[in-house]
């Protein structure tokens with residue numbers, strides 16, 4: 001399958017149409033942004049690392065009953081995916097307080113949440129991705145109530161699977177963001193799962209191993225991404 005035409009260029013990936021309307025190719029870039037594009041830069045080799053990590057995690061979820069858009073890894077930076085009509089809802093799952101949960105509600109960073117918190121955000125950069133609930137999503141015509149229930153059920157299942165997966169690799173899954181889309185009658189998990197979209201803290205030292213190192217200029221960004229890849233793939 002070859003790239004035919006650029007369909008969409010996002011902050012971290014390009015999406016290309018292929019000769020078959022059912023499939024697209026995601027190309028992972030090194031570009032990094034934070035705070036809704038206010039901070040821009042690049043992380044050397046990030047595209048290669050995030051593609052490798054995603055290409056391990058999507059099949060793992062798929063094998064455990066979560067339908068995803070992943071088809072196969074084509075090259076270092078390219079992933080073949082099923083075409084998705086993206087649902088403009090970002091689903092965030094949190095196990096430990098960090099980021100906007102701390103800023104918005106006053107949790108202490110690192111506070112363990114007895115039950116995971118699932119949040120919905122409107123996927124709209126012009127509006128700064130506002131937090132919303134299912135009533136907003138339905139009123140905006142983004143999804144039906146039953147579809148939102150499906151997204152939340154998948155998000156909870158993905159969280160259980162990923163928490164366990166990362167714990168075995170000495171990483172604490174603090175929080176993460178998911179995107180879903182429609183492919184025919186099906187709802188599939190889309191986008192990527194990587195240190196760009198998840199917070200990981202080293203299980204023993206608590207060291208941040210994700211995009212927070214770029215967001216807050218903590219240094220060692222490339223090394224942290226490479227270490228996550230190493231632990232996820234168990235090689236190199």
Ligand code: UDP
Nearest residue numbers: 092098099100101175176177196197198199
């Ligand atoms: N996240 C993301 N894309 C976004 C917003 C958030 O991938 O547009 C991820 C982020 O990396 C973190 C989780 O979702 O793992 C929760 O992010 P939070 O709401 O705390 O936002 P932040 O503090 O990063 O602005």
